[in-house]
Each structure stands twice: as structure tokens, then as C-alpha cells.
Amino acid sequence: MSDQPSQLAKPPPSRRRNFWQLDIPMVLAVIMCSVFTVIEVRRAGEGVGRAWAYAVEWPMIGLFCVWIWYRYRKEGSITKGFSDRWKNRIAQLNTTAAASVAPPAPVLPFDPDLAAWQSYVDELQLREPPGRPPGEPVAKEMGEQ
Numbered sequence: 001m002s003d004q005p006s007q008l009a010k011p012p013p014s015r016r017r018n019f020w021q022l023d024i025p026m027v028l029a030v031i032m033c034s035v036f037t038v039i040e041v042r043r044a045g046e047g048v049g050r051a052w053a054y055a056v057e058w059p060m061i062g063l064f065c066v067w068i069w070y071r072y073r074k075e076g077s078i079t080k081g082f083s084d085r086w087k088n089r090i091a092q093l094n095t096t097a098a099a100s101v102a103p104p105a106p107v108l109p110f111d112p113d114l115a116a117w118q119s120y121v122d123e124l125q126l127r128e129p130p131g132r133p134p135g136e137p138v139a140k141e142m143g144e145q
Contacts, residue, residue: 026069033062 043051
């Protein structure tokens with residue numbers, strides 16, 4: 001085996017490639033969002049009420065473009081940082097869940113009043129099933145069965 005890096009390892013993207021694939025599109029998107037923001041603010045000043053929503057939306061889209069550009073420049077991917085954080089969070093939750101196992105529920109003593117109420121509810125649902133209109137006869141159906 002040689003000490004050379006494997007052929008599968010990708011070299012970092014060149015500055016020229018970053019310039020054409022990241023920097024130029026980001027600048028164009030920010031310029032476009034700025035122009036649209038100015039247009040919508042002018043429309044809103046003319047009395048078009050819906051334009052206020054767009055006047056707020058376009059700067060947010062511009063900020064989103066800058067954030068995406070920053071993530072690509074910093075980590076090379078949008079989801080790379082998220083997946084690392086989520087993996088760490090899941091590992092932390094798993095260790096916390098394993099450490100804190102819930103105690104078993106206490107066994108309650110037999111309650112005759114509760115049992116009587118449950119049997120009454122079961123009998124009532126047999127006589128008058130839930131969801132049935134109040135005036136509809138039920139006894140006739142029970143007699144047919």
C-alpha cells in the first residue's frame with residue numbers, strides 16, 4: 001500500500017468553481033431580491049395592500065439565499081451540518097432515555113363503584129349506541145338480533 005491519498009477522495013472545489021457556482025448566483029439573487037423589494041415597497045406606497053406582504057417576503061428570500069450561500073461555503077452542503085447535529089441530538093436522547101426508565105404504574109385496588117359505573121356505561125352503549133340520533137328507536141333493532 002502506498003502513502004498516497006486514495007483516488008476516491010475528492011479535492012476541495014476550486015476558487016474559480018466556487019466563484020461561478022456560488023458567488024455569482026448569490027450576488028444575482030440578492031440583486032434580484034433587492035430590486036423586487038424596491039418595486040413592492042413602491043407599489044405598497046401607491047395603495048396596493050397586498051404589496052406589503054411581498055415587500056417583507058423578498059428581503060426574507062434574499063436572506064435565505066445568503067444563508068444557503070454561507071452554508072455551502074462553510075460546509076459544502078446544506079444538510080451536512082444538520083445531519084451531524086441531529087445525529088448528536090439523537091445519541092444524546094437515546095442515552096437520556098436509557099438512563100431514565102419509567103417506573104411501572106402502581107396497581108390500584110379493586111373499586112366496586114368504578115366497576116358498577118363501567119358496567120352501567122357498557123349497558124347504556126348497548127341500549128343507545130353512541131352517534132345515534134336521540135329519536136331513533138333502538139329496542140326494535142335489539143329485538144331483531
